[in-house]
Amino acid sequence: MARILVSDGMAKKAIERLKEIGFEVTEKHYSHEELSSGILNNYDAIVVRSATKLTEKVLSTIENEKGIRFIGRAGVGIDNINLEEASRRGILVCNTPQSSTQSVVELTIGHLITSTRHIATGDRKLRENNWAKKELRGTELSGKNLGLIGYGRIAQGVSGVAKAFGMNIHCYDPYISKEFAKKDDCIIHKNIDDVFKNCTHISIHCNLNEETYHLVNEERIEMMPEYGSDGMKCGRHIVNCARGGIVDEESIIRTLKNGVLSSAALDVFEQEPLNLSLLLEQENFHGTPHIGASTIEAQSRIGDEMVILLKDFFNGERPHSAIN
Amino acid sequence: MARILVSDGMAKKAIERLKEIGFEVTEKHYSHEELSSGILNNYDAIVVRSATKLTEKVLSTIENEKGIRFIGRAGVGIDNINLEEASRRGILVCNTPQSSTQSVVELTIGHLITSTRHIATGDRKLRENNWAKKELRGTELSGKNLGLIGYGRIAQGVSGVAKAFGMNIHCYDPYISKEFAKKDDCIIHKNIDDVFKNCTHISIHCNLNEETYHLVNEERIEMMPEYGSDGMKCGRHIVNCARGGIVDEESIIRTLKNGVLSSAALDVFEQEPLNLSLLLEQENFHGTPHIGASTIEAQSRIGDEMVILLKDFFNGERPHSAIN
Numbered sequence: 089m090a091r092i093l094v095s096d097g098m099a100k101k102a103i104e105r106l107k108e109i110g111f112e113v114t115e116k117h118y119s120h121e122e123l124s125s126g127i128l129n130n131y132d133a134i135v136v137r138s139a140t141k142l143t144e145k146v147l148s149t150i151e152n153e154k155g156i157r158f159i160g161r162a163g164v165g166i167d168n169i170n171l172e173e174a175s176r177r178g179i180l181v182c183n184t185p186q187s188s189t190q191s192v193v194e195l196t197i198g199h200l201i202t203s204t205r206h207i208a209t210g211d212r213k214l215r216e217n218n219w220a221k222k223e224l225r226g227t228e229l230s231g232k233n234l235g236l237i238g239y240g241r242i243a244q245g246v247s248g249v250a251k252a253f254g255m256n257i258h259c260y261d262p263y264i265s266k267e268f269a270k271k272d273d274c275i276i277h278k279n280i281d282d283v284f285k286n287c288t289h290i291s292i293h294c295n296l297n298e299e300t301y302h303l304v305n306e307e308r309i310e311m312m313p314e315y316g317s318d319g320m321k322c323g324r325h326i327v328n329c330a331r332g333g334i335v336d337e338e339s340i341i342r343t344l345k346n347g348v349l350s351s352a353a354l355d356v357f358e359q360e361p362l363n364l365s366l367l368l369e370q371e372n373f374h375g376t377p378h379i380g381a382s383t384i385e386a387q388s389r390i391g392d393e394m395v396i397l398l399k400d401f402f403n404g405e406r407p408h409s410a411i412n
Numbered sequence: 413m414a415r416i417l418v419s420d421g422m423a424k425k426a427i428e429r430l431k432e433i434g435f436e437v438t439e440k441h442y443s444h445e446e447l448s449s450g451i452l453n454n455y456d457a458i459v460v461r462s463a464t465k466l467t468e469k470v471l472s473t474i475e476n477e478k479g480i481r482f483i484g485r486a487g488v489g490i491d492n493i494n495l496e497e498a499s500r501r502g503i504l505v506c507n508t509p510q511s512s513t514q515s516v517v518e519l520t521i522g523h524l525i526t527s528t529r530h531i532a533t534g535d536r537k538l539r540e541n542n543w544a545k546k547e548l549r550g551t552e553l554s555g556k557n558l559g560l561i562g563y564g565r566i567a568q569g570v571s572g573v574a575k576a577f578g579m580n581i582h583c584y585d586p587y588i589s590k591e592f593a594k595k596d597d598c599i600i601h602k603n604i605d606d607v608f609k610n611c612t613h614i615s616i617h618c619n620l621n622e623e624t625y626h627l628v629n630e631e632r633i634e635m636m637p638e639y640g641s642d643g644m645k646c647g648r649h650i651v652n653c654a655r656g657g658i659v660d661e662e663s664i665i666r667t668l669k670n671g672v673l674s675s676a677a678l679d680v681f682e683q684e685p686l687n688l689s690l691l692l693e694q695e696n697f698h699g700t701p702h703i704g705a706s707t708i709e710a711q712s713r714i715g716d717e718m719v720i721l722l723k724d725f726f727n728g729e730r731p732h733s734a735i736n
Contacts, residue, residue, distance in 0.1 A: 190554045194577060198525030205519050205707075207526050208535040210700035215536075215692050219685030221701040228709040230514045252576035253518065320708055361543030368539050376534035377545040383529075384644055385552040 090402050091130070096137035098162055102391025109399060124149060133158035133401070135394055138168050138378070147173040158401050162390045163381055164188060165331055166411065167296050175412045182397045182409045186241060187389035188381035193245035195380050196291055196329045199353035200250075203325050204229060204289075208374040230254035231318030235287030237280065237303065238294030238330070239264050246291060247274055256317060258283050261294070284311040289325045296331035304328070306339035309349055323350025329380045332356040337367060344370045355380050414726050415454070420461035422486055426715025433723065448473060457482035457725070459718055462492050462702070471497040482725050486714045487705055488512060489655055490735065491620050499736045506721045506733045510565060511713035512705035517569035519704050520615055520653045523677035524574075527649050528553060528613075532698040554578035555642030559611030561604065561627065562618030562654070563588050570615060571598055580641060582607050585618070608635040613649045620655035628652070630663040633673055647674025653704045656680040661691060668694045679704050 091112045094103065098115075106113050118127055120141055126149040128134060134156050136142065142159060147170055150156060159169060161183040174181050202208050205226040213220040234250045236243040239261035247257045257274040260283045264276075277283050280303070284290065290312070294300050304326060312324040326349065328335045337358050343349035351372045357365070360378055367373045381390070397407040415436045418427065422439075430437050442451055444465060450473040452458060458480050460466065466483060471494055474480060483493060485507040498505050526532050529550040537544040558574045560567040563585035571581045581598040584607045588600075601607050604627070608614065614636070618624050628650060636648040650673065652659045661682050667673035678691070678699045691697045705714070721731040 190552055190578070191550075194525055194553055195529050195531075198522065198529050198531050201518055201522030202526055202531050205522050205700070205703065207519075207522050207698070207700055208532045210703060211532040211698040212536060212539075214686060214699050214701060217687055217692075219687075219701045221685075221703060221706065224701065224703050225706045225708065225711070226515075226703065228514055228707050229518055230709070249573065249576045252573045254514070318709070320712070322708070361545075362538060363541055363543075368541075374531070374535040375538050376529070376531055377538060377543045377548065379529065379534060379545060379548050379550065382545065382549045383552050384549065384646070385554070385642070387549070388644070 090132040090398075092398065093128070093131040093134045093156075095134060095140045096162070098135055098394065099387045099391030101388065102395050105391075105395050106398065109395075111398065111402075120146065126150075129155040131156050133160065133398060135160040135162055135398075136168065137162050138165065140168065142169045142174070144170045144173045147177060147179070150177055150179070152177070158182070158398070160184075160394050160397055162394055165295065167331065171412055180401065180407070181411045182401070182407045183411060184390045184393040184397070185409055187393050188383075188386040189241045189245055191383040191386040192242045192329055192380040193249065195355060195376070196242070196246050196293075196327060197249050199327045199329060199355065199374075199376075200229065200234075200289065200291065200325070202374055203327065203351035203353045203372075204322070209371065227316075227320060227322035229289070231320070232256070232289055232316040232322055233258055233287040235259065235283040235290040236274075237261075237283065237290065237292045237334075239274070239276075240293060242330075243291075243293035244272065246293065247272065255289070258286050281308065281311060284308045285313070288313055288316050288322050289327075291327040292330040292334050294330060294334065296333050300334050302333070302336040302339075304335040304339070306336070306343055309339060309343045314350075324348065325351045325353075327353045329355040332358045332360060337365070340373070341366045341370065344372055414456040414722075416722065417452070417455040417458045417480075419458060419464045420486070422459055422718065423711045423715030425712065426719050429715075429719050430722065433719075435722065435726075444470065450474075450479075453479040455480050457484065457722060459484040459486055459722075460492065461486050462489065464492065466493045466498070468494045468497045470494075471501060471503070474501055474503070476501070482506070482722070484508075484718050484721055486718055489619065491655065495736055504725065504731070505735045506725070506731045507735060508714045508717040508721070509733055511717050512707075512710040513565045513569055515707040515710040516566045516653055516704040517573065519679060519700070520566070520570050520617075520651055521573050523651045523653060523679065523698075523700075524553065524558075524613065524615065524649070526698055527651065527675035527677045527696075528646070533695065551640075551644060551646035553613070555644070556580070556613055556640040556646055557582055557611040559583070559607040559614040560598075561585075561607065561614065561616050561658075563598070563600075564617060566654075567615075567617035568596065570617065571596065579613075582610050605632065605635060608632045609637070612637055612640050612646050613651075615651040616654040616658050618654060618658065620657050624658050626657070626660040626663075628659040628663070630660070630667055630672075633663060633667045638674075648672065649675045649677075651677045653679040656682045656684060661689070664697070665690045665694065668696055
């Protein structure tokens, strides 16, 4: 029976199910050096999250007759997998694009309100025995324009909740049809700059690639209005629960320092784990350690979906989320 | 023209409007001792938020022919005003019940997600250079039962957003009609304990009075299920953005310590400012310093509403939000 390496963990229920089906499952995290020495020739498939980097160097050690034929990404983003090298060697890559949608939607809204109402700052000051009620005056989301960069499943979920708060939705996504976004009661822009020019609040929901690298920069932040469409001076707010690198952290630090940006909430960073960053010295920054999909529910759904992908692949079928 | 004392601040625009109308406005905060020495005999009306305590002692110094005839509470809760003594002396009390609704709704949702996704904890650990991704696994709101204690304007607003997340709403409010809550797609309970028995997440939206004092206690927290209606083990979560004292803080500390309670998020406390509380030593507690109505929008609307109340009162009309 096929040998599956699970290198970044997976829900226990899914591991048990794979074993019941008859797969030989190994749960072990190898370093990049170990992976580069040909260890993947001992397996038929690998399941990764984001910690394991399947670089060109790693994948080039795989021998045609012996090594893995399937890479399962338990999650969405595949920027830790060299897709070209995988394709060149005939290795199929699949992800689980829908399983974590709701979790990321909820975290995004949480980060948005934590910013506008200073929740993390308020808690930090309480713990310093500082009752900072006066300096923590916030602003409402209601009546403001929220700009969504990318309008896939997650952004659409964020849009639904934000509308329940009374926000107006603007979006930019070159890959969706204009008709669709109109139906969804969202103002779609052809030019990304127009989203920044119209919105006091921006949330990122696109992939990281050459096109989106440092898409949020000082120049675009300066385009944002500081007055909401309700006439209130609410300032400028950026949230990123998508991928580090889409937001230029140097720009964030500079504009938080000079007061152009009112808040930045980041779940993802250019370098992870984040360490000794100047971000951490900014009062109006708050962050979480890449926990968008870190819920019991998302991990359970991801595990269930990965079991189906592996079953289908080893039954000779093409899995529903095959990427290459 | 009437002399108005604004003792806890008010939006600048509203102060200016009052002066334009012709009122003589004094912005000054007096201590309880000063207020108790008869200072209110120099004014015709006072506007307070929550910091000024208009106790029996203070109000009993007011002379019939000279002192204030109107108390305006810029906000909702009137627990800082001795209503009986005011009524006895023929002083009208008005509040601004609708102006802060949206702000409290947004803060409540923010606190709920900050709890279930460990946002404040995640930020605190980042600032300690601790990338605590693994220990910060959270749970989704979607598919869980949210119990609302009190189902007035704020709770109804929270309900609307929570439904957008996919939560099921349970509520207890002896003062609303069953027909109303049914129409609003909310399960109404006759017995408060039934809300606790059905809900993994509880949020408080009632007034503080003898009936509601320490309504959330250890016994009721232990009634809560730890599995959501979707079968997921999400634990037990309490949010209070209403008034300190409704939640028994000793019970919160004990049940956070023994693991019965998974999180507590408090904007209001039994003693404010909060100081040296054992709450602050609990990892799964987070708090803010009573900022439910602390937004530019709410303060602006409160000011606008107070101008109308004062105009109406001094024109000899009964203001729309007169309480006594």
